[in-house]
Structure formats: structure tokens, C-alpha cells
Amino acid sequence: MSVVIVGSVAFDSIETPDRQVEKALGGSAVYASLAASYQSSVRLVGVVGEDFTQEYIDIIDRKNIDITGLEIVDGGKTFFWKGRYGSDPNERETLVTDLNVFENFQPVLPEEWKKSKWVFLANIDPGLQLDLLGQCENDPFVGCDTMNFWIEGKPKVLAKVLERVNVLFINDSEARQLSGETGLIMAAREILKMGPEIVVVKKGEHGAFLLTEDFLFITPAYPLENFLDPTGAGDTFAGGFFGCLAAAGDVKTKNLRRAMIYGTVLASFACENFSVENIRDLSLDTIKERFNRMVDFIRVDKEEI
Amino acid sequence: MSVVIVGSVAFDSIETPDRQVEKALGGSAVYASLAASYQSSVRLVGVVGEDFTQEYIDIIDRKNIDITGLEIVDGGKTFFWKGRYGSDPNERETLVTDLNVFENFQPVLPEEWKKSKWVFLANIDPGLQLDLLGQCENDPFVGCDTMNFWIEGKPKVLAKVLERVNVLFINDSEARQLSGETGLIMAAREILKMGPEIVVVKKGEHGAFLLTEDFLFITPAYPLENFLDPTGAGDTFAGGFFGCLAAAGDVKTKNLRRAMIYGTVLASFACENFSVENIRDLSLDTIKERFNRMVDFIRVDKEEI
Numbered sequence: 001m002s003v004v005i006v007g008s009v010a011f012d013s014i015e016t017p018d019r020q021v022e023k024a025l026g027g028s029a030v031y032a033s034l035a036a037s038y039q040s041s042v043r044l045v046g047v048v049g050e051d052f053t054q055e056y057i058d059i060i061d062r063k064n065i066d067i068t069g070l071e072i073v074d075g076g077k078t079f080f081w082k083g084r085y086g087s088d089p090n091e092r093e094t095l096v097t098d099l100n101v102f103e104n105f106q107p108v109l110p111e112e113w114k115k116s117k118w119v120f121l122a123n124i125d126p127g128l129q130l131d132l133l134g135q136c137e138n139d140p141f142v143g144c145d146t147m148n149f150w151i152e153g154k155p156k157v158l159a160k161v162l163e164r165v166n167v168l169f170i171n172d173s174e175a176r177q178l179s180g181e182t183g184l185i186m187a188a189r190e191i192l193k194m195g196p197e198i199v200v201v202k203k204g205e206h207g208a209f210l211l212t213e214d215f216l217f218i219t220p221a222y223p224l225e226n227f228l229d230p231t232g233a234g235d236t237f238a239g240g241f242f243g244c245l246a247a248a249g250d251v252k253t254k255n256l257r258r259a260m261i262y263g264t265v266l267a268s269f270a271c272e273n274f275s276v277e278n279i280r281d282l283s284l285d286t287i288k289e290r291f292n293r294m295v296d297f298i299r300v301d302k303e304e305i
Numbered sequence: 306m307s308v309v310i311v312g313s314v315a316f317d318s319i320e321t322p323d324r325q326v327e328k329a330l331g332g333s334a335v336y337a338s339l340a341a342s343y344q345s346s347v348r349l350v351g352v353v354g355e356d357f358t359q360e361y362i363d364i365i366d367r368k369n370i371d372i373t374g375l376e377i378v379d380g381g382k383t384f385f386w387k388g389r390y391g392s393d394p395n396e397r398e399t400l401v402t403d404l405n406v407f408e409n410f411q412p413v414l415p416e417e418w419k420k421s422k423w424v425f426l427a428n429i430d431p432g433l434q435l436d437l438l439g440q441c442e443n444d445p446f447v448g449c450d451t452m453n454f455w456i457e458g459k460p461k462v463l464a465k466v467l468e469r470v471n472v473l474f475i476n477d478s479e480a481r482q483l484s485g486e487t488g489l490i491m492a493a494r495e496i497l498k499m500g501p502e503i504v505v506v507k508k509g510e511h512g513a514f515l516l517t518e519d520f521l522f523i524t525p526a527y528p529l530e531n532f533l534d535p536t537g538a539g540d541t542f543a544g545g546f547f548g549c550l551a552a553a554g555d556v557k558t559k560n561l562r563r564a565m566i567y568g569t570v571l572a573s574f575a576c577e578n579f580s581v582e583n584i585r586d587l588s589l590d591t592i593k594e595r596f597n598r599m600v601d602f603i604r605v606d607k608e609e610i
Contacts, residue, residue: 087487182392185528206511207525218525218602220512223490257605285610292607297523299604300562302597305590 001246002041002066004140005033005239006107006132007122009046009060009070013082013096014231014274016089024275025056027079028122028145031232034276035239035266036120037064038284040246043113045069049076049101059280068110076101089230090204109135116140118246121165122235123147126158133164141251143167145238151178159194166251167198169238175201185211198256200241200263202234210260215253219260222268222294229274233267236279240266265290306551307346307371309445310338310544311412311437312427314351314365314375318387318401319536319579321394329580330361332384333427333450336537339581340544340571341425342369343589345551348418350374352410354381364585373415381406394535395509414440421445423551426470427540428452431463438469446556448472450543456483468500471556474543476507490516503561505546505568507539515565520558524565527573527599534579538572541584545571570595 012026029046036042042065052072061067082096107128109116114137121129121144129144136142142165150158151174162168168191172184179190188199188211202208207220241263248255265287269278317331334351341347347370357377366372387401412433414421419442426434426449434449441447447470455463456479467473473496477489484495493504493516507513512525546568553560570592574583 183530183532185530203511206508209525209528216528216602217605218528219605220514220523220525223514223521223523225488225490227488254606258608261605288608288610292610295605295607297521300522300524300566300600301559302600303563303593305593305597 001117001249002043002113003036003118003120003242003246004043004045004069004109004113004116005029005036005120005122005242006045006069007032007124007235008079008102009048009052010079010081010102012231012275013080014229015084016229017085017087019228019274021274023080025059026081026232026275028124028232028235030060030276031235031270031279032120032122032239032242033060033065034279035236035263035270036243036246037062038266038282038287039243039262040064040118042066042243043069043110043116045107045109045113047071047073047101047105047107049073049078052078059276069107069113073101083231085229089227092230107132114138118242119143120238120242121145122238123150126150126154126161129161130157130164133161141166141245143169143238143242145169145234146174148174148177162191163195165196167200168196169200169202169234169241171202171204171234172206175199184209185216198251200238200260202237204230204233208237208260208264210256212256215256217253217257217260219264220298222264222290223297224268224271227271230271231274232276233270236270237263237267240264261291261294262287265294306422306554307348307418308341308423308425308547308551309348309350309374309414309418309421310334310341310425310427310547311350311374312337312429312540313384313407314353314357315384315386315407317536317580318385319534320389321534322390322392324533324579326579328385330364331386331537331580333537333540335365335581336540336575336584337425337427337544337547338365338370339584340541340568340575341548341551342367343545343571343587343592344548344567345369345423347371347548348374348415348421350412350414350418352376352378352406352412354378354383354406357383364581374412374418378406388536390534394532397535412437419443423547424448425543425547426450427543428455431455431459431466434466435462435469438466446471446550448474448543448547450474450539451479453479453482464499467496470501472503472505473501474505474507474539474546476509476539477511480504480506489514490521503556505543505565507542509535509538513542513565513569515561520561522558522562522565524569525603527569527595528602529573529576532576535576536579537581538575541575542568542572545569566596566599567592570599
């Protein structure tokens, strides 16, 4: 089945202690769509300016990604982000954020996409997320991401979004901020009370966990020896997660476990290079091989009692 | 089989944001011995002063723990440590360290313990660790712990210890310090080159991993909702790890996986209360039940390729 993915399509300039890249392909919808596309077809909704390059369109316009929902604004400029990472990749400094055409983004689902059963709303204004929820006609399974900026700035609208989504992806510090709880399991429990039936807390290099009312799954991050750039890792995680679920067609716990590992594995590929370099030319077999190596790193049998 | 455990036996005064405790039973040998004793018999080597209480002796002098090696120094005072934790339990401030009788600790293995096959040398002066290695007569499987104080202060003696031990337990920041590597997998690989055939890197609330030349196992921490005090968690981990291996009788990868989870589970009990309150009256079945819950939190099947 298809996953509708709504988010940013961007130029990213990134500095790490050793290397840097200028105006690389980025944006939450790009990372999530590429990650999901290895298991599911994707319907991408986003906006770019006239300056967006054909080279980058060619990367996302592929067999499993339908870019009918990518608006190109005449005379407009594409969302531009510039950031710098320290030797600790958790220390991220934003140097430039030019919203450009993203500032007036009013995403509209193409008519035949409104009945989609799987929808991922990446980190955008919760007002837009709410509007998109209103455009869906078929009671889809909806995931959303958010960030500190909206938790502080638009808490009421965000609360309405949370009442209506099935899964929230959120990082550790934002989970604490949203819930007011320090312990992450407690924080996730509080967030469940706000609406989502599933909360996925992303902890970067420390992995992630998924909590429902009666189910908990925890995974470490995939161990990387050639870590380069964490930009987009969270969106890649969510895309890999959604691609797995849409392909499976349900959210039974067995598939939630699989989705968490697919998300983890796809995110690990993303972190090994700048931009989408390492997630644009994967094969499902390559992804599954890393999936199975990950299972070897974490598997243990139960004890007899 | 028996595990010889050498380390501190102490009075600990601990402050957390909500609660505090005065002169509670503590010390690395105490935590490790109690944790190991649920699966293996333990031979404890340590030192206390005349002020050590019968109440505390009664806690460690139990069926599976032989305290023949616990020296009581007439007129001496027991090692005393006082510390304070912030709302982030990784922020630990040491308020008082009175080494007392521990300052002149010269551990001697009782004659019949020298042939022991399993030995855990908790975090003590690497000179003493080296001396104890010399007392062992039967090529035992030896684990040791260490800390930043020795990495900085006695690097040459520590290097000699590392050449002779089988497994090093070390926390994340100390692994970085010892190896000069930022990435923890790379750090552990560098430490393997220093001698140990197994390195266990402890990451507190973020879990732990075990690396050998050709094997990697990663586990999250057990998720706790009533976390109170991390004091002794690392020693409890090592004790649970060793108790499992000594009971199994070998270090095959299947048992290394089990040992990592036993360590994780025992450490989780330790963190739920002050001192050894939550690890002194467990049953092996209670431990195994949590072990199996942990497996449920992390298990996932391989994908077919």
C-alpha cells in the first residue's frame, strides 16, 4: 500500500568537524520518502522553489515515489537550512534557516490520495498537520513528528493534532518537554494520554523505544563505525518505520517490532554519509542484511523458569 | 563454580533530589557479590574496620557467599563515601571519600581460593589487581573494572593488568578516555588491542554492549519507572554477569548474551532502591521473570532474504 508523506524538501548546507557539504538535497519528506520507498510506494507532498534542481528531482522521482504532490513555486526559492555539528553530533548549531516557499506552504492532497490508508506528517506547523488530517477521507493510520518550536509555540493546535494521530515520533528531550516528565517511559505514558495510541521516542545514538498502553519495544541504535552526519536520521527512521507497516498492512506487535528495526537500520545508513547519499541507492536485500545483523547484535533467548 | 570477588566494602551516604540515606551498606564487592550469589557461590575478599556492623555482616554472610576473605581491622574505620545525585542521575557529586582501612588494603587470597576458575577484580588500585593476578594459580577467567582515577594516575600498571585479564568492564566516558576514541565501538576495539579478549562498555541508562574480536552484543538498560539511585549499578552488573558465566561454566557467545542480560536485570533491581535493599532478597525466579520480560522488550525475528 501507499504511504502519503508530507514534509519539507530542502537544500541543506552542513558542517561537521572534518567535512562539509553545500546545498545538498535535504528535507524531512525527502529522507522519509526515500526510506519508505524500499518497501512501499510513496506519495510525496511538499513544496520547492524554481531554484530546485533537476538533479535533485531525479533523485526523488523514482519508481516507488509519486511526486504529483510536489508543488514548484514559480519565482520562489527552496527552503534552505545550514547547520554545524560539533565533535559530539548531538551538539547541533543552526546557522541559517531560510523558510522561503516553505513559509506559505499550504499542502493539498491530490484527490485520489485522500483515501490513502497510511499517512506520515513530518515535522511541520501543527496547524497544517490538522488541516491535512481534515483532508483525509478514509480514517487512515496517521503518524506525525513535531519539535520543541511547536511544543512551545503552538501547544493548543498541537494538542488537537495529538488527539487525532495514531503514532507520534518524538525525540527524548522533546518528550520530556511535552510531558513534563524526566523519566522517558513516564514521559511516553503521559503522551499516550494525549491521544496517540503509539509513541516512538527517538534517542539518537542511544536508540529508540515504542510504547503503547500494553506493549513496549526497545532497540539500541545500529552500531556505526563510520558515522558522519545525523541530519535527517529521525525522518529516515519514521520513513523506514512507515514503509514496513504499510507493506505489512497492519500494526500488530510483530510488525511494530519489525518497523522499529527497519527504522533503526535505515537511519543508520543515513548517518554514514551527507544528505541522502547512502539511502538513495539501497536495495531491500542490503537493508534486510543489516536488519539481520542487527538482530544478531540484540537477540537473546528466554530463560526457563 | 565459585567466583572470587575482590573490591570495597563500604558505608555509603547518598542524597538524591527526593530522599537520602546515611551510612548504608555499600562497596563494589558487596554489590557484585550479592548479584553473583543468585547463580553461583561467591568468595568475597575485602576489608572493613571495627565499626562495621553485625547487621551488615549478616546481609553478606549468607549461604552462597563465603566471607572468609573479609578482613576486619582492629581499631580501623570502614571506607566511607558520601555523594549526591542531581535530577539527572548521571550528575554525581562526591562529597566525602574517607578511604580509612581501604587505604592500606593488601588483599590476600585464602590458600584454597587461589585455584578458583572465576575471578572478578572490582575497581581498586591496578597495583593490587596485578598482585591478585599473581596470587591466582589456575589460569582463571578474570574480569576487572577500573576508573578515570587509575587511567590518569597509573596508566602503566593498568596496562599490565589489561594484558592479563579476560574481560574489562568500563563505562562510556572511561572507555573514551582510555582509548582516545570518541566512537564507543572504535574505543572498545582499541581496548581489545590492549589485552582483554572481551570488553563490556556500560552506558548507564542507555544500556551496555559487549565486544570481542568477532562478536558484538548490545542491550538497552531495563526500563525503570521507579528509578531511585544508581550507586553500585555497575558493580551489580558485573556481579550478575559473572554469576551467570560461572554457573554456565564457559564463555560461549550464548552465555555472553545471557550474562549481559543478567547483568542488566540485576543492575535494574539495584537502581530501584538505596544501597542493596532491592538485591538482597531476590529469588532466582524473580530475576528470571524480569530477564524474560526484558527479552520481550527487545526480541525481533530475522527477515527472510
